[in-house]
Amino acid sequence: MTATPEVDAGANSKDVATILNPATGEVAGTVRWTDPADVARIATGLRQAQREWEARGAAGRAKVLARYAVWLGDHREEIESLLIEETGKSATDAAQEVPLLLMILSYYVRTMEKALAPDSRPAALPFLSIKKITVHYRPRALVGIIAPWNYPVANALMDAIGALAAGCSVLLKPSERTPLTAEVLMRGWIDSGAPEVLALAQGAREVSEAVIDSSDFIQFTGSSATGAKVMERAARRLTPVSLELGGKDPMLVLDDADVELAAHAAVWGAFFNAGQTCVSVERVYVMEQVYEQFVDAVVRDVRKLKMGAGEGNAFGALIDESQVAVTEKHVADALAKGAKVLTGGKRPSGPGTFYEPTVLVDVDHSMACMTDETFGPTLPIMKVSSVAEAVRLANDSQYGLSAAVFSRNLERANDVALQLDCGGVNVNDVISNLMCTTAPMGGWKTSGIGARFGGPEGLRKYCRIETVVAPRTNVGAGGNYYNNSPKALKRMNTMMTKLALIRPKRIAK
Incomplete structure (x- = not known):
């Protein structure tokens, strides 16, 4: 359909x-x-x-x-x-x-x-x-x-x-x-x-x-x-x-993160609107110390999701058959290259362009699910050994729309946020930057040009932009028009240079 x-x-x-x-x-x-x-x-x-x-x-x-x-x-x-x-x-x-x-x-x-x-x-x-x-x-x-x-x-x-x-x-x-x-x-x-x-x-x-x-x-x-x-x-x-x-938004889960919160956020961020959100969570990098706990919590939450249109459901259909095909292609590519499906991974029987919420592990950047925008209900999770590795992999993308960092240490999380190459970062949350109407929203790299709204x-x-320069007084008007004598030119150059260097000289000290 x-x-x-x-x-x-x-x-x-x-x-x-x-x-x-x-x-x-x-x-x-x-x-x-x-x-x-x-x-x-x-x-x-x-x-x-x-x-x-x-x-x-x-x-x-x-x-x-x-x-x-x-x-x-x-x-x-x-x-x-x-x-x-x-x-x-x-x-x-x-x-x-x-x-x-x-x-x-x-x-x-x-x-x-x-x-x-x-x-x-x-x-x-x-x-x-x-x-x-x-x-x-x-x-x-x-x-x-x-x-x-x-x-x-x-x-x-x-x-x-x-x-x-x-x-x-x-x-x-x-x-x-x-x-x-x-x-x-x-x-x-x-x-x-x-x-x-x-x-x-x-x-x-x-x-x-x-x-x-x-x-x-x-x-x-x-x-x-x-x-x-x-x-x-x-x-x-x-x-x-x-x-x-487009976006391929990363989520980084550090070793001191609130794992339950991070898992809830990842599931909602990945499957909200069936993953058809520009700032959805499309890939997760989890430090090895909390990896197993995080994956278990994600799978538990995903299995509770109810799929269907209208009331009583967590998320609905994909927009059409072409979007289902992209999701199927990315999952198949990941499986062929060694990834595992922990839940979902297929289209359900019955009418409609639905696709089951899918959690993928044992993924890497050779797989399309980690590098190309899926815009579907998939959540690939990758284990990393350090924050530096997580940041490197998060930035290893043509996209730079937004990202998320989870850590109980806000100073640490903010430091990591400023190492990510994207237009917006959510700390201990996902997608919330869209609600921040006082700040501009936009992307880096192939995720866009300029700020969208906010x-x-x-x-x-x-x-x-139109700049209007008007006189406050008639004093001095026209004083330099065509005054090109060597004496006047020397005087003007000396004055301009001295005035322009007053502040830099003060700062340099």
Whole structure:
């Protein structure tokens, strides 16, 4: 069963597609694709509306976003019900998305006016104090957002919220695998009385390309390979991008860790949303002193998990057959190279794109399960002899999204965290950095470019920076214009050199 839209072979881009529930194969709903040729027209309308939206100022936009937050809270049950039908999620997994959005909305509603206020800067040299230096954050007219399928509600709006708060219009392209919930989110924007600065473009590659070609900034979330293609396309018009891409997040369990806590965290971090989370725990390095105890606790916890869509289950289906195939491939590769399955390791009988929660041991970096993003319900665990070995192996990856370190000694854990090459590290926890709305979230290496959301950075990324230098007084204005005499040049050079070296000389002492 698949969530991929079914479109007749001869159909054009305006056809209505049927979306199936991956857990049952039943119809979840239908969607009408956007004609790629219409995207430019939609973008023009959004740009026109953006002028008035920017003119409202941060305080005016905050009121609109606050009303939208109330609407999302009031319609949470409807959104989550459709989310389960569209993705095959468990109720537990589906329940995480709207609250995350409400956290982000609440944070920006409270802070956006200050974050976007003009920033006064001091003069670099005393004689420049006659100038007033102000940095302004001016929104880009149109932000294109290409969202993924694993969190169709949260991943779409967590980016849109920042762009809208900054004063931009937003053209949202949901994944063609999960287009239905985006329609509800769009309805809510309209019903809450918001202006027409948010629009949808439904479709696949051609629509994505049209969105890139029509936007002034692109936020893309997805695989590293596709992210490279997005960046290449955007480069044709020198359109800036922010990319949150793949991950292979490591978890390090030190010899002084709370093993029970670490085991619980590893199981939840690996199997939440069936492992289809960019910051899920995809590999674990455990010091040999606590390895056996940790593995036993993990296996015990995993065997208690109940798999299925809707209520009463720990996690649901994979999004479609292609994602099941990746998981099966990684497990088979590991077994062929000497790994062992302690629990799971196969697809259950019955309907739906499910895969059993799988714990792998005797793994190493020759195996895809330790080096390639699985995005499925697997938990490979590797024994290490030292912290240095754990850090080396954790950094031996093309990815650098986030990581976790477990130790009872917080100073030791923080020291290890700063040795890891990634955008965020959780100490004695997993995935929690996503909830830290005051801090930016982003990846290193092939896991992305730029911060995604969080903190003032989550707003300012959508702005162009404009510096205005204005006189505080007319005294001294024009004094150096074309004053190129040898005497004047010598005097200026002497003064500039002395002034510029005052602070370095003090520090050097």
